Amino acid sequence: MRLSQLELRDFRNYVREEVEPGPGMNIFSGDNGQGKSNLLEAAAWLAVGRSPRRAREADAVRHGASGFLVRAVGQGLAGRMVREMSFRSEGGRRLTQDGKCLRQVRDLLGGMRVVHFSPDDLFLVGGGPERRRRFLDLMIAQVSVGYVGALTAYHRFLLQRNALLKEIRQHRRPVSVLAALEEGMAREGARVTAERARVLEAAGKLAETAYRQVSGGREELGISYAPSAADEEALRVGLERRRGEELARGTSLVGPHRDEVRITLNGRPARLYGSQGQMRSAALSLRLAERRWMCERTGEEPVMLLDDLSSELDPGRRGAILRLLAGTAQVFLTCTDPGELPREPEEARYFRVEEGTVHRER
Numbered sequence: 001m002r003l004s005q006l007e008l009r010d011f012r013n014y015v016r017e018e019v020e021p022g023p024g025m026n027i028f029s030g031d032n033g034q035g036k037s038n039l040l041e042a043a044a045w046l047a048v049g050r051s052p053r054r055a056r057e058a059d060a061v062r063h064g065a066s067g068f069l070v071r072a073v074g075q076g077l078a079g080r081m082v083r084e085m086s087f088r089s090e091g092g093r094r095l096t097q098d099g100k101c102l103r104q105v106r107d108l109l110g111g112m113r114v115v116h117f118s119p120d121d122l123f124l125v126g127g128g129p130e131r132r133r134r135f136l137d138l139m140i141a142q143v144s145v146g147y148v149g150a151l152t153a154y155h156r157f158l159l160q161r162n163a164l165l166k167e168i169r170q171h172r173r174p175v176s177v178l179a180a181l182e183e184g185m186a187r188e189g190a191r192v193t194a195e196r197a198r199v200l201e202a203a204g205k206l207a208e209t210a211y212r213q214v215s216g217g218r219e220e221l222g223i224s225y226a227p228s229a230a231d232e233e234a235l236r237v238g239l240e241r242r243r244g245e246e247l248a249r250g251t252s253l254v255g256p257h258r259d260e261v262r263i264t265l266n267g268r269p270a271r272l273y274g275s276q277g278q279m280r281s282a283a284l285s286l287r288l289a290e291r292r293w294m295c296e297r298t299g300e301e302p303v304m305l306l307d308d309l310s311s312e313l314d315p316g317r318r319g320a321i322l323r324l325l326a327g328t329a330q331v332f333l334t335c336t337d338p339g340e341l342p343r344e345p346e347e348a349r350y351f352r353v354e355e356g357t358v359h360r361e362r
Ligand SMILES: Nc1ncnc2c1ncn2[C@@H]1O[C@H](COP(=O)(O)OP(=O)(O)OP(=O)(O)O)[C@@H](O)[C@H]1O
Pocket: 011, 012, 013, 014, 030, 031, 032, 033, 034, 035, 036, 037, 038, 039, 059, 060, 061, 062, 063, 308, 336, 353
């Protein structure tokens, strides 16, 4: 997957800009607050249908404008495609591919695939478990329609069950109303957990290998899945066994929404013992694993969007990451100073970002 054009109109601090990235490494440099992250956000939003920083469309409309448009021309296995996202304060959002409306998450699949790394990914390692679940969910969702279906169904059951738990506590409903819901929850929940565990088995190994390379073999990353219930039967039993506690707290305590991805560095929890640079290296390794995994699953390289790659990483690690990225993928990389990249990547295209404009330098 490659983007040959990216156009932004009234998106964040861009009035109107068109960028023509090259097929390999594209380096966007500029001072703070000039629009580097905004550019990558636009590309990622277009690909997955939501903002990587979880912004609402209205937040991304340039101050004073009444809507925005983001458009990309891509070249993938399926040929050339044009994807467009527009938003108007009155009228809402419209996402299209080759003129056809993309309404649901599943319509987005198989189009533009990207892997987005941002400074915020530090929380992938150092933050709460929901961040790691979301990472896995979004990664699998980019390649599997079935998974999106199971996840959506599970969350619907979960919301209903949590509402019922509160009503039962207030004696407005009998406990027996839970039975049918829990059947569905156990079935869909087990599908979600099984798929996550299977994917993490493969992607975790890829991340561990990437980390070994990034750290020059000095540290070991460990990734494992810790489900709150291992299979459908365990989930059904768990729901029943903890019902008393759940009724008291008014919320469901077992199921994939409580699963955890464990990340260790040299055998210790990375969240508690990792340095900033080590946690960033681990987060980047997960993103590199996401890329390799998607590539293996789909036969196609996703576009790598790497925001602020070099902060907190020593030159050795920066170099290792650039070496890992060299090759066939298209990469968008942002930095404040291209001089901080260890060895100028060959055949890179350089752009300067200044107050919402992008100039090609060489
Ligand atoms: N809706 C909006 N309208 C206008 N400007 C906006 C909007 N949203 C964000 N901005 C501005 O866009 C600017 C650029 O932000 P961006 O995050 O892309 O900077 P950056 O080049 O990545 O900087 P840094 O090096 O600090 O990460 C900021 O000054 C921000 O205030």
